[in-house]
Amino acid sequence: MTTTSFAWQRVAQHRLFWPLVALVALLVANTINRPSFLAVTVRDGHLSGSLVNLLKNGAPLLLVALGMTLVIATRGIDLSVGAVVAISGAVALSFIASSPNPDSLSTVLVAVGIALALSFVLGVWNGFLVSVLGIQPIIATLVLMTAGRGVAMLITSGQITTVNSAPFKTIGSGFWAGLPVAVVLAAIVFVAVALLTRRTALGMLIESVGINPEASRLAGVRSRSIIWTVYAVSALFAGLAGLMISSGTMAADANNAGLFIELDAILAVVIGGTSLAGGKFSLSGTLVGVLVIQTLTLTVTMLGISPSVTPLFKAIVVILVCLAQSPKVRDVVAARRRRAARTPAEAAEVAA
Amino acid sequence: MSAVQTPTPTPAPGAGPRASRAAGSGSARGLTSRLRLDRRYLPVLGTLVVLVLMLAIGGSRYENFLTDRNIANLFINNAHLIVLAVGMTFVILTGGIDLSVGSVVALSGITTASLLAAGWPVTVVVPLAVLIGSVLGLVVGIMVHVFEIQPFIATLAAMFLARGLCYVISLESIAITDESFVDLATWNVKIGDARVNAAVVIALAVVAIAFYLLHYTQFGRTVYAIGGGEQSAMLMGLPVARTKVLVYVVSGTCAGIGGLLFAMYSRSGYSLTGVGMELDAIAAVVIGGTILTGGTGFVLGSVLGVLVLGLIQTIITFEGTLSSWWTKIVIGVLLLVFVILQRVLVVRRR
Numbered sequence: 001m002t003t004t005s006f007a008w009q010r011v012a013q014h015r016l017f018w019p020l021v022a023l024v025a026l027l028v029a030n031t032i033n034r035p036s037f038l039a040v041t042v043r044d045g046h047l048s049g050s051l052v053n054l055l056k057n058g059a060p061l062l063l064v065a066l067g068m069t070l071v072i073a074t075r076g077i078d079l080s081v082g083a084v085v086a087i088s089g090a091v092a093l094s095f096i097a098s099s100p101n102p103d104s105l106s107t108v109l110v111a112v113g114i115a116l117a118l119s120f121v122l123g124v125w126n127g128f129l130v131s132v133l134g135i136q137p138i139i140a141t142l143v144l145m146t147a148g149r150g151v152a153m154l155i156t157s158g159q160i161t162t163v164n165s166a167p168f169k170t171i172g173s174g175f176w177a178g179l180p181v182a183v184v185l186a187a188i189v190f191v192a193v194a195l196l197t198r199r200t201a202l203g204m205l206i207e208s209v210g211i212n213p214e215a216s217r218l219a220g221v222r223s224r225s226i227i228w229t230v231y232a233v234s235a236l237f238a239g240l241a242g243l244m245i246s247s248g249t250m251a252a253d254a255n256n257a258g259l260f261i262e263l264d265a266i267l268a269v270v271i272g273g274t275s276l277a278g279g280k281f282s283l284s285g286t287l288v289g290v291l292v293i294q295t296l297t298l299t300v301t302m303l304g305i306s307p308s309v310t311p312l313f314k315a316i317v318v319i320l321v322c323l324a325q326s327p328k329v330r331d332v333v334a335a336r337r338r339r340a341a342r343t344p345a346e347a348a349e350v351a352a
Numbered sequence: 353m354s355a356v357q358t359p360t361p362t363p364a365p366g367a368g369p370r371a372s373r374a375a376g377s378g379s380a381r382g383l384t385s386r387l388r389l390d391r392r393y394l395p396v397l398g399t400l401v402v403l404v405l406m407l408a409i410g411g412s413r414y415e416n417f418l419t420d421r422n423i424a425n426l427f428i429n430n431a432h433l434i435v436l437a438v439g440m441t442f443v444i445l446t447g448g449i450d451l452s453v454g455s456v457v458a459l460s461g462i463t464t465a466s467l468l469a470a471g472w473p474v475t476v477v478v479p480l481a482v483l484i485g486s487v488l489g490l491v492v493g494i495m496v497h498v499f500e501i502q503p504f505i506a507t508l509a510a511m512f513l514a515r516g517l518c519y520v521i522s523l524e525s526i527a528i529t530d531e532s533f534v535d536l537a538t539w540n541v542k543i544g545d546a547r548v549n550a551a552v553v554i555a556l557a558v559v560a561i562a563f564y565l566l567h568y569t570q571f572g573r574t575v576y577a578i579g580g581g582e583q584s585a586m587l588m589g590l591p592v593a594r595t596k597v598l599v600y601v602v603s604g605t606c607a608g609i610g611g612l613l614f615a616m617y618s619r620s621g622y623s624l625t626g627v628g629m630e631l632d633a634i635a636a637v638v639i640g641g642t643i644l645t646g647g648t649g650f651v652l653g654s655v656l657g658v659l660v661l662g663l664i665q666t667i668i669t670f671e672g673t674l675s676s677w678w679t680k681i682v683i684g685v686l687l688l689v690f691v692i693l694q695r696v697l698v699v700r701r702r
Contacts, residue, residue, distance in 0.1 A: 077504070135691050136644050138449065138504070143691070146631060147684025153677035254677075263508060276502045308523060308623070312516020318509040319495070326499040 015273040018324050019288045022271075022317060026295040030302060037302075046175035050298070052183075058294035059182035060085070060241035060258075062287065065265040066193055067234030069286045072269050074227050075210045075278030076130060076137035081238035081265060083148025084122055085258025088115040088239035089246030090155040097163045108167040112243060119239025120232055122148070127231035131224045141231075145262070152254035161252040172247030182244045189237065194283050203281075206230065210278030267314065268293050271321050292317065395641030395694055396653040402686075403656055406663045414670045422666070424546030430662040431551040432457065432613040436633040437640070437654040438562045439606025442599040444637050445566075446578045447646030448503035450600065452492065453607040454629035455514035456485050458622070460611025462518050464533075465526035465621025474532045481615075482608040488514060489604020493597030507600075511630070518623035525622035528615060537616035551613045558609060562651045565602075575599060579646025635683055636661055639690050660686070 011017060030037045030050075040049040064081050071078045092115040099107045122144060129140035174181040197203030208216040209223040217223045241261070246252050270276065271292055272285025296317060300310045323329055411418040427434075436453050443450045460481040467477045488510055495506040528534065540549040566572035574595040577585035586592045615621055640657030642649025664682050668674045 129688075133692060133695055135695055139638060139644050139687070139691050142631065142634065143684050143688045146635065146687060147681045150677040150680030150684065153675070154681070158675055158677060263511075266505075266508065270505055276505060306519065306523065308519040309516050311512040312520065315509045315511075315513035315516055318505070318512065322495070322501045322505060322509070323499055326501055328499050 015282065016285055016288055018321060019271050019273070019285070019292055022321070023288060023292050023295060026292065026299050030295070030299055033302060042178070046178045046180075052180065054291075054294055054298055055183045056180040057298075058290050059180070059186035060244045061261065061264055061268065061294060062186045062290045063189055063237040063241040063244075064234075064258075064261055065268040065286050065290050066190060066283065067230075067237035068262075068265040069269050069272070069274055069281050069283060070193070070197075070206060070230040071137070071234045072266075072274055072276060073206050073210045073278060073281035074230050075213070076227065076230070077266065077276070078126065078141050078231060078234045078238075079138065079262050080122070080126060080141040080144035080148055081234065081241075082258040082260065082262045083145050083152065084119050084235050084238040085242035085245060085261055086152040086252075086254050087122065087148055087155065088119045088242030089252040089257050090152040090161065090254055091115045091118055092168070092243055093161045093163050093246055093250075093252040094155055096165050096168060097161050102163055102165040103167070105167045108165060111168070112171075115243055116236060116239050119242070120236045123232035123235025123238075124228070126235060127228035130231060131227040149254060152252075152257075156252055156254050158254070160254075162250060164250070168247055169250060170247075172244045172249075182248075185240065185244070189240070190283070190287065197283070207279055207281065210281075264293055264314075267318055270318070273325065392648055394697055395643075395690070396650055396656065398690070398693055399640055399653060399656045399660060403660050403663065406660065406667065410663070410667050410670065417666075417670060420544045420546035424543070424548055424552075426659060426662045426666060427552045427555070428549055428617075429665075430658050431549075431555040432610040432617065433629070433632060433636065433661070434555045434655055434658045435558050435606050435610040435613060436629065437636040437658050438558055438651055439603035439610075440630075440633045440637045441640075441642055441649060441651050441654045442562070442566070442575060442602045443503070444634075444642050444644060445575050445646055445649055446596060446599050447582070447644075448496065448596075448599065449507065449634065449644075450492070450603045450607075451504065451507040451630050452488065452510035452514055453603065453610065453633055454626035454631075455511045455518070456488055456604060456607035457611040457614055457626035457629055458518045458624065459488075459514040459521075460484055460608045461615040461618075461625050462521050462526065462621035462623055464612060464615045465528050466521055468528055468530040468533055469526055474530060474536070477533075478612060481612050482605060485604040485606070485608020485611065486601050487604070489601040489607075490597065492604065493600035496600065497593055497596045515623070521623070522621075523623060525620050527620045533616075534619065537619060549616075551616050554609065554613060558606065559651060559655055562602075566651055571595060571598065576647060579648070581647075632661060632683075635687050638694075639686060641690075641694070643694055 027038075034050075037050050040047055040051055042048070064085070068078055068081065092111040095111040095114055096102045096107060099111075101107055126141050126144060129135045129143070130137050133140075170181055171185070172182055176184050197206065205216070205221050205226055208219070208221055209226050213223050213227075238258075238261075242258060245257055266276075268289030269281075269286050270289070272282055272287070272289035274281040274285060293314065296313055297307070297310050300313055301307050407418065416422060436457070440450055440453065463484055464477055464481045467480070468474070492503075492506050492510045495501045495509070496503050528537075536550055538549070540547045541553075542548075566575065574585065574590045574592070577588065577590055578592055578595060582592060611626075614625060618625070636657035637649070637654045638644065638657070639660055640649070640653035640655070642653060661683060664686070665679055668676070668679055668682075
């Protein structure tokens with residue numbers, strides 16, 4: 001066995017190998033279908049092209065998925081993010097619409113502040129149910145998922161609120177130094193979370209809570225406040241994502257804003273190799289997962305298939321990735337590899 | 353359990369000390385188990401109290417609320433949800449969850465509609481629609497058990513799969529005009545002042561079968577045992593593997609039947625049917641007193657849960673001035689109350 005094939009084997013065994021293969025395959029398929037796909041041009045002083053749009057549209061999902069990664073790492077799940085997206089957009093747009101001066105920067109800043117603060121409070125509520133009352137995460141966040149859309153409709157009184165406000169539009173469709181503001185914001189959040197969890201002990205503490213809450217409590221980890229924090233952070237990110245989504249369309253649709261975004265986020269996290277059973281989490285994995293889902297959606301549209309069929313392809317990707325990661329399949333593959341490895345070794349012995 | 357005071361055994365005349373001790377401990381155990389049983393029934397009783405309260409409030413506020421017709425309508429409007437909740441109960445009792453039921457309802461409904469439109473006979477289409485649910489359930493069960501994918505993710509994948517297949521079949525709503533199917537859908541029987549249609553009869557039959565399966569068969573006992581502790585169930589020699597796969601088949605089959613009932617109700621198949629219906633089913637099961645970690649709960653409780661959800665809708669319709677989104681808020685609040693109630697009960701039991 002040569003060293004190159006050994007290195008290759010190590011690459012193939014990496015957690016992110018298969019998700020990355022899927023991502024590259026999707027990108028290649030798109031490029032073959034339309035050779036201009038990978039082209040990034042400068043238009044009106046900012047970058048434009050399919051890839052830029054891909055990143056811009058993926059920014060809200062990345063934010064939600066980042067929060068979800070932290071929640072899942074503590075053995076939890078947050079189903080309420082879609083509802084929080086709707087509430088955040090509804091609050092911000094209702095505030096701007098009712099203000100006398102929708103175009104002023106201060107109005108928009110106050111609106112953003114209120115929306116983010118409310119999202120944070122909703123997250124604190126989820127965290128309270130899970131960490132203090134000890135209700136299972138699925139059902140605790142299901143409460144807000146069900147009631148949240150109702151609350152969002154209450155805020156917009158069942159209408160789709162639309163506004164015209166240039167500063168607010170910047171969040172979702174503006175550009176900053178040639179890059180879409182949404183992408184810059186998502187990148188800042190990603191780097192901040194990565195630094196906070198990987199350069200401090202916080203990431204390890206979150207993982208320890210996910211691996212064994214009781215043991216980490218006995219070891220002196222304040223698991224309750226950690227769990228509480230991740231839910232608050234998850235909702236805060238969802239609130240920011242809600243601002244991006246509502247700013248992209250300049251409308252607050254209480255029924256459809258962020259619909260199923262929680263499921264997409266969970267998929268992204270799972271594709272990225274973070275186990276739903278909690279414990280070890282991978283932020284870069286989540287990034288790859290988000291890109292896979294976003295590229296998949298784009299590919300389906302670009303290949304001229306009705307976008308409604310996207311769920312079918314998502315299902316196939318999820319099933320394949322989950323099967324590839326399942327212990328059973330890994331055992332079978334490992335056993336076969338061991339057998340294959342033994343044969344040349346035996347042959348060498350015989351030769352000697 | 354502090355409430356149980358072991359009664360001092362009063363020796364029966366003529367009985368030796370040994371016999372009296374045995375009798376005493378026996379009666380104490382009997383008392384404990386009876387009290388424990390009560391506690392198990394408590395969430396369901398809570399649901400019943402809420403249901404009765406809602407009926408009483410509705411009856412006192414609106415005329416024509418407590419009529420036979422209104423009650424029958426409650427069943428007619430929620431027949432499909434009853435069936436879904438019954439299937440979901442099996443899955444949740446084992447500690448799993450099934451997110452795919454809403455999409456399977458749509459898939460089963462749109463298959464029925466498109467096949468009937470293509471001229472297939474009802475006798476073939478109806479079993480086929482149910483079978484689709486069973487097969488999807490089997491696939492999920494295999495993913496969960498053999499490949500050890502978490503139920504949440506496996507059923508999420510099935511949810512996307514079923515929804516995607518719906519769109520492949522048709523993007524438009526397909527009306528059902530087949531005569532024999534319409535005959536089946538409109539068939540009804542008059543009970544008192546009210547009419548009960550075929551969908552309600554089917555739903556109640558499903559409830560009866562599920563009740564029998566859960567409480568009088570080995571399969572049912574294994575379901576409860578797995579929810580109580582999978583490891584112990586396995587050590588007891590119960591067929592854990594088979595049962596774990598079967599509960600998803602049961603849930604899938606129920607979703608297939610639910611799709612048929614919904615197609616009968618709406619006389620059409622549409623790929624957007626049942627978005628979020630799985631959450632209604634889960635909410636009904638939880639409100640009906642089944643604990644999400646598994647092991648405790650009753651099919652009849654889930655039926656009560658569905659009725660509570662249906663009554664919220666009815667009351668909001670009767671009120672007239674309340675907007676529809678209050679339904680969601682009230683369901684959310686009710687869910688919260690029941691979950692906290694369950695939590696309190698579980699903590700007390702420890």
